[in-house]
Amino acid sequence: MSTIFISIGYNNASMIATLSLLRTRFQEAVARAHGVDGVDVQVLPASNPQFGDLQVNVALQLAKAVGKPPRAIAEGIVAELQLDDFCETPTIAGPGFINLKLKTSYLDATLNATYADTRLGVAPAAQPLRTVVDFSGPNIAKEMHVGHLRSTIIGDSIARIYEFLGHDVLRLNHVGDWGTQFGMLIAFLRDTQPSALTDASTLDIGDLVGFYKRAKLRFDTDDEFKERARREVVKLQSGDPESLFAWKLLCDQSRVAFEKIYQTLDIKITERGESFYNPLLPAVVEDLEAQGLLTESDGALCVFVDGFMNKEGNPLPLIIRKTDGAYNYATTDLAAVRYRINEDHAKCVVIVTDIGQSDHFAQVFAVARLAGWLPDDVRMVHVPFGLVQGEDGKKFKTRSGETVKLSDLLDEAVVRARAHLDERLDSEGREETEEFKADLADKVGIAAVKYADLSVNRGSNYVFSFDKMLALQGNTAPYMLYAYVRVQGIARKGDVDFASLAGLDNIHIVEPSERDLAKHLLELDDVLARIAEDFLPSRLCTYLFELSQKFNHFYENCPVLNAEEPTRTSRLALADLTARTLQLGLSLLGISTVDRL
RNA sequence: GCGCCGGUAGCUCAGUGGAUAGAGCAUCAGUCUUCGGAACUGAGGGCCGGGGGUUCGAAUCCCUCCCGGCGCACCA
Numbered sequence: 001m002s003t004i005f006i007s008i009g010y011n012n013a014s015m016i017a018t019l020s021l022l023r024t025r026f027q028e029a030v031a032r033a034h035g036v037d038g039v040d041v042q043v044l045p046a047s048n049p050q051f052g053d054l055q056v057n058v059a060l061q062l063a064k065a066v067g068k069p070p071r072a073i074a075e076g077i078v079a080e081l082q083l084d085d086f087c088e089t090p091t092i093a094g095p096g097f098i099n100l101k102l103k104t105s106y107l108d109a110t111l112n113a114t115y116a117d118t119r120l121g122v123a124p125a126a127q128p129l130r131t132v133v134d135f136s137g138p139n140i141a142k143e144m145h146v147g148h149l150r151s152t153i154i155g156d157s158i159a160r161i162y163e164f165l166g167h168d169v170l171r172l173n174h175v176g177d178w179g180t181q182f183g184m185l186i187a188f189l190r191d192t193q194p195s196a197l198t199d200a201s202t203l204d205i206g207d208l209v210g211f212y213k214r215a216k217l218r219f220d221t222d223d224e225f226k227e228r229a230r231r232e233v234v235k236l237q238s239g240d241p242e243s244l245f246a247w248k249l250l251c252d253q254s255r256v257a258f259e260k261i262y263q264t265l266d267i268k269i270t271e272r273g274e275s276f277y278n279p280l281l282p283a284v285v286e287d288l289e290a291q292g293l294l295t296e297s298d299g300a301l302c303v304f305v306d307g308f309m310n311k312e313g314n315p316l317p318l319i320i321r322k323t324d325g326a327y328n329y330a331t332t333d334l335a336a337v338r339y340r341i342n343e344d345h346a347k348c349v350v351i352v353t354d355i356g357q358s359d360h361f362a363q364v365f366a367v368a369r370l371a372g373w374l375p376d377d378v379r380m381v382h383v384p385f386g387l388v389q390g391e392d393g394k395k396f397k398t399r400s401g402e403t404v405k406l407s408d409l410l411d412e413a414v415v416r417a418r419a420h421l422d423e424r425l426d427s428e429g430r431e432e433t434e435e436f437k438a439d440l441a442d443k444v445g446i447a448a449v450k451y452a453d454l455s456v457n458r459g460s461n462y463v464f465s466f467d468k469m470l471a472l473q474g475n476t477a478p479y480m481l482y483a484y485v486r487v488q489g490i491a492r493k494g495d496v497d498f499a500s501l502a503g504l505d506n507i508h509i510v511e512p513s514e515r516d517l518a519k520h521l522l523e524l525d526d527v528l529a530r531i532a533e534d535f536l537p538s539r540l541c542t543y544l545f546e547l548s549q550k551f552n553h554f555y556e557n558c559p560v561l562n563a564e565e566p567t568r569t570s571r572l573a574l575a576d577l578t579a580r581t582l583q584l585g586l587s588l589l590g591i592s593t594v595d596r597l
Numbered sequence: 598g599c600g601c602c603g604g605u606a607g608c609u610c611a612g613u614g615g616a617u618a619g620a621g622c623a624u625c626a627g628u629c630u631u632c633g634g635a636a637c638u639g640a641g642g643g644c645c646g647g648g649g650g651u652u653c654g655a656a657u658c659c660c661u662c663c664c665g666g667c668g669c670a671c672c673a
Contacts, residue, residue, distance in 0.1 A: 047616060057615055063653065070653075094616055095653070139673080176673060274673085300671050309599055311669050322671040329673050356667055358601060386602080387667070394666085424635070444635095456610065459602070461666065468609070473635060474621040475610090482635050490632050530613090542611065545620080552636060561632050575632095597635070 014121040014525040018086070018110070019043050022100070025083055026056060033076035034066050051093060052101035053519060059096040070096025104509050107518050112505040114522065115577050120584055122525040124166030129379075131167045132340050133159040135352040136262075136269055139176035140254045141185055141212045144261055144406040146464055147354060150385045153453045153590065155352040156267050157537040158383070160588045162348075165532055170344055174336070174351075175258075175273035177251050179329075181212075183233030186246040187225060188215035197246055208253050237278070237326065247275075257407075264410055264446065266590060277335040281327045284334050285320055291371055299323035305366045308359075318363050330364060337368045341378055348379040350535065355384035355459065383535045386461035404464060414445035416470045440594060444478055445470075447591045451477035454589055455541035475545050477591055480582055483548035486555060487579035488595045490572070494561040498576040506573040508566065513554040514574060520550050521581055528588075537589060544585045551578045 026041040041058050059074035066073055074096045081090060086106035091099045114121040135155020138144045155171075163169045188211070189196065196203040218225050236243040255271075262269065285301065288294050294301050295317070302317030310316040318330050340346045351361065361382035368374040418441035425432060452469040456462065472478045491498060509515050520543075527543045530536075560571040583593045 042613080042615090044613070044615080051616075055615080057654095060615075060653065097616070137673095179673070181672085298670075302670080307600095309669075311599070313599065317670065319671045324671080326671085328671065330671095332673090353673095354667095355602065357673080359668055360673090362601090384602085389666080420635080428633090460610075461603075463609085465609095468622085471622080476621090476635085478635055479621095482633090486633070486636085493632055538611085542620090549620090555632080556637050559632065597633085 014110075014114075014123065015523045016123075016525050016529060018102075018522070019526070021086075022054070022056075022083075025081060026058060026077070029077045029080040029082070030058060030062070032080040034062065034073065036062065036065065046099065049516075051097070052088075052091070052099040054100040054102070056098045056100065057096075059092075059098060063096075074098050102519075104515075107509050107515070107522075108505075108507055110522055111507045111509070111518055111574070111577065115501075115507060115573055116503050120524055120577075120581055121522065122164070122528055129162075129167045129347045130345050131162050131169045131348040131350065132172055132344055132346040133162065133169060133350045133352070134172045134174050134336075135159070135350075136267070137174045137176065137353065138254075138258055140251050140273075141181070141208050142176075142254075143209045143403070144258065145403045146388045146406060146409060146462075149406050149409070149449070150388070150453055150458070150462070151352045151354070152262075152265065152267060153450050154383070154385055154458055154537060155350075156265075156269075156590050157454060157540075157588060158350055158352065158531075158535055160590060161528060161531055161537070161540075164584075164588055165528065167348070170346070171269045173269045173271045173273070175271055177247075177273035178275040178278060178332070180233055180326075182236055182247055182250070183229040183231070184215050184219045185212065185250055186232045186236065186243055187229040188218060189246050189250070191218075191225075196249060197242060200249055203249055203253070208250070208257070233326065261406060261410070265450070266446075266592075274329070274332050277332045277339065278327075280335040280339060281331050284331055284338070285327075288320060288367075288371060293367075293371060294320065303367045303370070305363060305370060307366075308363055316363075318367050330360070330367075333361070333364045334368060334373075337364065337380065338373050341373065341375070347377065348381075350381055350383055352383045352385070355386055358382060358384050381535065383458070385458040388462045388464050390464060409466075409469075410446065410449060412466060413449045413470050414441050417441045417445035417448060417472065420472050436596075440597065443592065443594055444472070444481065444597075447477035447481065447586075448472060450589060450591055451480075451541065454537045455545075457538050458536065475541075477586075478597070480544050480548045480586060481594060482597060483551050484579050484582045484586075484593045485595065485597045486551075487575045490560055490575055494572075496572055498572070501569065501573050501576065504569075504573075506566070506569045507577075508570045510567065510570075511554075511558050513550070513557045514571070517547075517550040517554045517574065517578065520547050521577055524581060524585070540585055540589060544582060544589075547578065547581060547585070551575075554578075 022043045023041045026043070027037075027039055030039050030041070031037050039058060039062065041056060044055050044057070046052050046055050059070045059077060062073050063070045068076075071092060074092045078090050078092060078098060083090065083100070086103055088101040088103060093099055110121075133155050135158075136148060136152040138148050159169050159171050193203065219229055232243060236247055251273075261267075285294070288303060293303050295304060296302070297317055300317070300319050300323045301321040302319050304315045304317050308316040308318075319328060320331050320334075321327055337349075340349050353361075365374065365380055365382075368380075374380055418437065421437060421441055421444070425437075448470055452471070455475060490496070507518075509518050523543065527539055531539050554574070558571055560568065560575060562568075563571055586593055
């Protein structure tokens, strides 16, 4: 029992461990008191601080099975409970709730263990999983827009969280670098700049997006051109060297623009586009054929899976090979499923795309399962996010010209952050160097955009608004950065070196606002564990926002530098632990902290 | 028509079958001799889309209807 006070790795420095221990103790008590084994005991945070820290409702759940009034059941359980080592005496309230209050000594011990831990109490995964995170996925010769921001930011955050949890993560950029549009682009390149096909240095297509639009216009209005574009696709897919050369030119050109965005957003990702799977497509078809899963329908090779219907109510096929003999993205996605499992040895594959592709991936996964390519021990998940909508509630149209370019959005964010900063410095009469201001505006602007995107539940649709996305007050990145800066300000003002506080078991909780902050600090591992299950980084945003609120409450109510010892040192450590938690949490969202604002 | 998402405060959104449904923004009223005011405190504002059901208990689960978005055969 006493081991609970001793810091031994990750066994006790976390909320997960506390809850797990409580569940076990309750199960034992229920078994002793009422002879019921293996009850699933839900230990929940108290709905109101007046009820303590945690509540257990198992007595209400057992009423029918045991055949006694809930309060009597609760009394029986409490009489058998052994919680003296970390809880005050449990109380029974209302119809039969058992309310728990953690002992301050337990909170202190757990906090000090967390403070001494570079991982802040978050245990690395017992079984590291080889994990593929497929995100971002821009299209060659098209501009990245706000939809790509969602995939990029959400995917990056998921990858960061999995990496921190100790998993072996492969970040893949499934770039749209293959398909029918390349016939059009290559044909247009031949027409307008033939010299570039033999000498890449003569290439001049200005902005690639304009090039794409001119090619598309020609494609739509010139039948002869259209026919040549079709032939280019065939040549490209069959590996014609000149076509491949032209294709590579276009990809290289696009990559420059993508790289710039990734650098701005601090995204690390390995490009493995659709073209990568091209050589693997025939084998996909052959294997499906060998299993007798292919059906010819209107000249196309299809797989039919139960549960998928078209608008006439007829079975909806997954088209593996088109009537003209070409493959499509379903084939590519099946090849990707196989490759990631067989060659990358992934046990977990996370694909982050817009919600409009949910049916497609459900069908692809179903076919993969049917073909025996997707074993039960591999977790294959589509992580969808809501559509970006215009003010009218309709989907943003890529071709309509109304799309906000991602690069413009990021620029605008930095400009706004700078304007806000200048205004504030002016009102405070502060003088700062241009370097400081420019650097800060960059960081705050990008942080604001990322946070705005990550903080809403990814499933929700998303009405695009510069004002909302670039807001700097309320539940925004600057709010959390400010809480972090306040801690650093304390250190500067008091000339305190936080590193000197390490390993001294300094933290002793006294005030209610300290207690409230402390409990929240211990919940980090529980939050991350849940995100690892449901892939909702917005949970981490909520956690960090609440942490900042609780810290500000503490800051308002508890003087730090002016407090007497040992309270002063205890509060310094608590503030530092808050800052470290904010820093870690924000880093998992891809946001870096600053020491001054 | 079928399928998938969604409907919670004026707006944007949280909410794990539990006690009195919460934040932010906006509005109004306060807090500056105290560690940095991008802060803090308080107020108003809700038939949780409607109706049934399951349950000791439902915003949460089931059924049904209404509204919105998206998808539904060779684009990705």
